[in-house]
Amino acid sequence: MKARVYVMLKNGVLDPQGEAVRHALGSLGFEGVDGVRQGKVIELDLADGTTEATVTEMCEKLLANTVIESYRVEMG
Amino acid sequence: MKARVYVMLKNGVLDPQGEAVRHALGSLGFEGVDGVRQGKVIELDLADGTTEATVTEMCEKLLANTVIESYRVEMG
Structure with missing residues (x-):
């Protein structure tokens, strides 16, 4: 099965x-x-x-730096 | 207005x-x-x-390396 994760800088964080x-x-x-x-x-x-939930845990632990980034998980 | 461009490596291209x-x-x-x-x-x-068409032109000229990458444009 496929899942997609979108990781973007949070608003207000400078994006050089x-x-x-x-x-x-x-x-x-x-x-x-x-x-x-x-x-x-x-x-x-x-x-x-x-x-x-597992993919979300992947984001929290590795795929996104949750201090400055937000993420969205899309299953399937 | 907003547009989104998704740029991925083409299939077969190694993704280190x-x-x-x-x-x-x-x-x-x-x-x-x-x-x-x-x-x-x-x-x-x-x-x-x-x-x-303009956003596509941006992709062709800058946003994607069309030799190894494919892109998808989402308007609005």
């Missing part, structure tokens, strides 16, 4: 990578790019029967 | 980061993790009226 992308898009001539935030998407290939 | 996460999950005692692939999610805050 997003800023760099925003500047780069501007220098390539793209107008109207007011903000860019970059995060991670992690696709997990799991044994059948793995629960959302 | 995903492998590292898989091993780490195993060493933390999580069983049944058969595969992990890690990609980027980029949230764009754009001027109203920005078209999907």
Whole structure:
């Protein structure tokens, strides 16, 4: 079975990578790019029967730095 | 307006980061993790009226390395 985890920086946390992308898009001539935030998407290939609680525990322990990041789990 | 871009390594391309996460999950005692692939999610805050074609052009020019990565655009 598949699960997906989306990890993004929490609002208010500076996103230097997003800023760099925003500047780069501007220098390539793209107008109207007011903000860019970059995060991670992690696709997990799991044994059948793995629960959302287990995936959440993976996030808490490893996949997300919960001090500065928030995460969302999508099962199936 | 908002748009989201998901960038993942193409199938068949080695994902060392995903492998590292898989091993780490195993060493933390999580069983049944058969595969992990890690990609980027980029949230764009754009001027109203920005078209999907423009966001696609951003992907082709900057956001994705189309040799080894595939991308998906989600508008709104």
